[in-house]
Structure formats: C-alpha cells, structure tokens
Amino acid sequence: MQPQPRRRRISPRRLAALASVAALTLAVCTSAGNGHLSPGTSTAGAGPSALSRTSAHGPCMITGDGEVQMSEGIPTTPGYTRSTGTVRALTLMIDFSDAPGDGDALDRYREFFPQTREWFTTSSYGRLDYRPELPVPDWLRMPKSFRAYGIERGAPFDPGYRELVHDIVAEADPDVDFQSYDLLNILVTPNAGPAALDTVLSVTFAGNKEAPSADGVAVANASFVYSRQDDGSGSYDRTGYRVLPHENGHVFGLPDLYTAEGGGAVGHWDIMSEDWGANNDLLAWHKWKLGWLDASQVGCATGKGTREYPLTPLARAGGPKLVFIPLNAHSGYAVELRTRAGNDEAVCRPGVLIYRVDADVDTGMGPITVYDSTRDSGGCTRAPNVHAELSDATFTPGQSFVDRRKGIRVKVLPTHRVEVTRTSQG
Numbered sequence: 001m002q003p004q005p006r007r008r009r010i011s012p013r014r015l016a017a018l019a020s021v022a023a024l025t026l027a028v029c030t031s032a033g034n035g036h037l038s039p040g041t042s043t044a045g046a047g048p049s050a051l052s053r054t055s056a057h058g059p060c061m062i063t064g065d066g067e068v069q070m071s072e073g074i075p076t077t078p079g080y081t082r083s084t085g086t087v088r089a090l091t092l093m094i095d096f097s098d099a100p101g102d103g104d105a106l107d108r109y110r111e112f113f114p115q116t117r118e119w120f121t122t123s124s125y126g127r128l129d130y131r132p133e134l135p136v137p138d139w140l141r142m143p144k145s146f147r148a149y150g151i152e153r154g155a156p157f158d159p160g161y162r163e164l165v166h167d168i169v170a171e172a173d174p175d176v177d178f179q180s181y182d183l184l185n186i187l188v189t190p191n192a193g194p195a196a197l198d199t200v201l202s203v204t205f206a207g208n209k210e211a212p213s214a215d216g217v218a219v220a221n222a223s224f225v226y227s228r229q230d231d232g233s234g235s236y237d238r239t240g241y242r243v244l245p246h247e248n249g250h251v252f253g254l255p256d257l258y259t260a261e262g263g264g265a266v267g268h269w270d271i272m273s274e275d276w277g278a279n280n281d282l283l284a285w286h287k288w289k290l291g292w293l294d295a296s297q298v299g300c301a302t303g304k305g306t307r308e309y310p311l312t313p314l315a316r317a318g319g320p321k322l323v324f325i326p327l328n329a330h331s332g333y334a335v336e337l338r339t340r341a342g343n344d345e346a347v348c349r350p351g352v353l354i355y356r357v358d359a360d361v362d363t364g365m366g367p368i369t370v371y372d373s374t375r376d377s378g379g380c381t382r383a384p385n386v387h388a389e390l391s392d393a394t395f396t397p398g399q400s401f402v403d404r405r406k407g408i409r410v411k412v413l414p415t416h417r418v419e420v421t422r423t424s425q426g
C-alpha cells in the first residue's frame with residue numbers, strides 16, 4: 001500500500017485516517033511465520049543468510065528485536081518468499097458479479113508483465129529469475145459480490161481476505177497446483193473498489209501464519225493489486241505496473257518506507273517508499289538484504305580511524321555498492337552511489353546517498369531516513385509523483401556528512417570514493 005498518490009499536502013483529516021490505516025496494516029503485513037506457498041523451495045532464506053555473524057560483516061548485520069514488524073534487519077526472518085534464483089509467481093485475475101472484468105483478462109495481466117519480471121531482473125543484476133505464470137488465462141469469477149467481502153483500505157485478513165483467499169483457492173484449484181509456486185499475485189479487476197487516486201487498496205499479506213492452505217501449502221505470501229495507479233500525467237503505460245514490484249517487495253520481507261506523512265523519509269530513492277511516477281530502484285541496503293549483493297560488495301566500517309572506500313553506481317552490475325557504518329547492534333548509516341541508469345529514471349543529481357537504517361523500527365514508521373545534503377532547496381525534479389525535496393539529497397565531491405555526537409564523518413572524494421572517519425569503534 002502507499003498513501004500519497006499525488007504531490008499534494010495531505011489534509012489533517014486524511015492524515016488521521018492514514019495513521020489508523022497504518023496501524024491496521026501492521027497487523028496484517030507482519031505475522032512472520034514459516035508458511036510459504038511452496039515450503040520445499042522457499043526456506044533457503046531471503047537474504048545473505050550464509051554470512052556468519054562472526055565474519056567481518058557481523059557488526060553490519062544489524063537486527064531488530066523479535067517484536068519488530070517487518071524489520072530491516074539482516075538476515076530477513078523466516079516466513080517470506082526466497083528472493084534469489086527462480087521464483088514462480090502464480091498470477092490470477094479475479095472479478096465479481098458487481099464488478100465484472102472488462103474485456104480480456106490477459107490485458108490486465110499485460111499491465112504488469114513482462115515489466116515486473118524485467119524490473120526484478122534489472123534490480124537484482126539477474127539474481128532473481130522472476131517467472132510469472134498464469135495457469136488460468138481468464139477472469140476467475142468469485143462466488144460473492146465485491147461488496148460482500150468488505151474489502152477496504154487497511155482491511156485486516158479476517159474476515160474479508162480470509163474468505164476471498166478461500167474462494168480464490170476453491171475456484172482455481174481444478175486448474176492450479178498451489179505447491180508449484182513461491183508467491184501469489186491477485187490482479188483484481190480495476191473496476192472493483194475506488195479509483196487509486198482516491199484510496200489505494202493494493203496490499204500484501206506476507207509471512208502470514210493465519211493463511212489458509214491449498215494443496216497442502218499455506219497461501220502465506222500473497223499480493224493483491226486493485227485499481228490503476230493512473231495519475232492522469234500520461235505515464236500510466238510506462239509506470240502503472242510499479243505497484244506490483246512494490247507489493248512483491250513485501251513478500252520478500254521488505255517494509256514500507258513511506259510513513260503517515262507520506263514519502264518524506266526516503267523520497268523516490270526506493271520503490272518501497274514511492275511506487276507512483278517514474279521508475280526507481282531499491283536502496284543498496286535492500287539489495288544486500290535480498291541477497292542481490294555479495295559480501296565482497298559491502299564495506300563494513302567498524303574500525304577507529306580514517307579509511308577510504310570505492311563505490312560504483314548502484315544501477316550497474318558488479319563492483320563495490322554499499323558502505324555501512326554500524327552505530328550499534330540495531331542501527332547504522334548506509335552510503336551508496338546513485339546515478340540515472342537501470343531502474344533509476346528520476347535521478348536529477350547523481351551522487352552519494354546517505355541514510356540511516358533502524359532495524360528496530362516497524363514497517364511504515366520510518367525504518368529508513370535519507371539525509372538531505374541540500375535542505376529546503378525544493379529539490380531538482382519536477383517529475384510528477386516524485387518527492388521533490390529529497391530528489392537532490394545526494395552528497396557530491398567535497399561535501400561531508402557529519403554526526404558529531406557519534407564521532408562519524410563521511411567525506412565524498414572525487415572519482416567515486418568516500419572517506420569514512422570514526423573517532424570510536426563501531
């Protein structure tokens with residue numbers, strides 16, 4: 001889900017509504033368990049779990065305590081879909097008697113594919129082979145009206161979604177072996193529910209221990225996509241699919257980075273923050289968490305003193321991508337190099353992005369905060385649905401980020417290098 005379809009100030013009344021929605025969403029997004037759509041292939045872990053906690057990267061593998069909802073910690077807790085190798089995405093199109101599918105169900109499918117598969121191939125440097133599969137190439141008619149399920153923004157799993165998943169399984173079961181898939185995409189006919197400009201219903205139930213079973217496996221990681229994210233800017237054909245990679249980010253264990261105030265914490269630097277508007281990538285932290293970066297591509301800055309680290313553009317495969325400066329066992333600063341390339345279409349000030357990661361902060365409550373090198377500048381983008389103020393947040397050669405209290409300085413050097421100084425051990 002994401003709360004802010006347009007670049008406009010949210011009224012206090014709407015803000016209150018969003019806050020309560022966030023609270024409800026936590027209850028449904030987070031019950032991390034061991035259920036998978038396909039447990040046989042999904043238990044390998046979502047991230048770089050092969051790294052030992054005693055390795056050189058141990059201090060950078062920050063974790064949250066067990067109560068945190070969808071923690072940014074590494075490794076990702078069990079229960080989510082594996083995020084490397086071949087992942088089979090069962091994709092079904094559903095409609096209702098009071099919202100009949102308009103036209104060919106395959107046209108609905110084509111709003112999201114092959115773009116979503118390509119987005120993951122690009123972002124993962126080919127490490128995630130995302131295979132959408134549609135064993136039922138037609139609208140699957142639900143036995144009840146849309147209204148009868150009581151689906152609203154922030155609706156919990158019980159009772160509406162439980163009934164809906166139960167009915168989807170019953171209707172699809174003759175044609176579908178649920179054991180063969182790693183995650184479930186439900187592409188709802190876009191005329192069910194309000195327009196996405198009014199309210200966004202799209203939601204994911206990830207690591208859901210309460211999920212019903214089908215063919216002996218729990219339907220624990222499922223994304224539902226509703227009305228079209230069409231902002232009227234004319235870019236829907238190129239950008240409208242991006243709600244699905246966002247929702248699938250949840251099935252891989254990633255939290256929401258937008259908050260009740262909107263995208264002001266991370267801006268357009270991660271699709272888990274803003275999935276409207278021009279294409280954008282994931283933060284390097286998320287790529288490490290998902291297993292798309294090797295340990296050799298991550299510098300862990302723990303030692304006292306000054307050290308230089310090279311960086312290569314995040315959008316390009318290979319080379320060093322992330323420097324992490326741990327503050328304690330639960331948080332730290334991340335440093336990466338962003339340019340306009342690959343999935344990053346909206347970058348208007350290429351440079352070094354610096355942000356704080358807190359593994360102890362719940363999804364939707366600001367687990368990541370980007371530091372703005374040019375505060376109150378208004379930003380460098382005028383692209384629709386791109387958070388403007390943070391668009392020029394990057395640090396360029398000669399600029400430094402300083403945390404005096406913790407004795408940490410990150411200085412950007414020419415030719416894609418950063419110099420990290422610590423006055424105390426991390």
Ligand SMILES: [Zn+2]
Nearest residue numbers: 001002246256
């Ligand atoms: Zn979300």
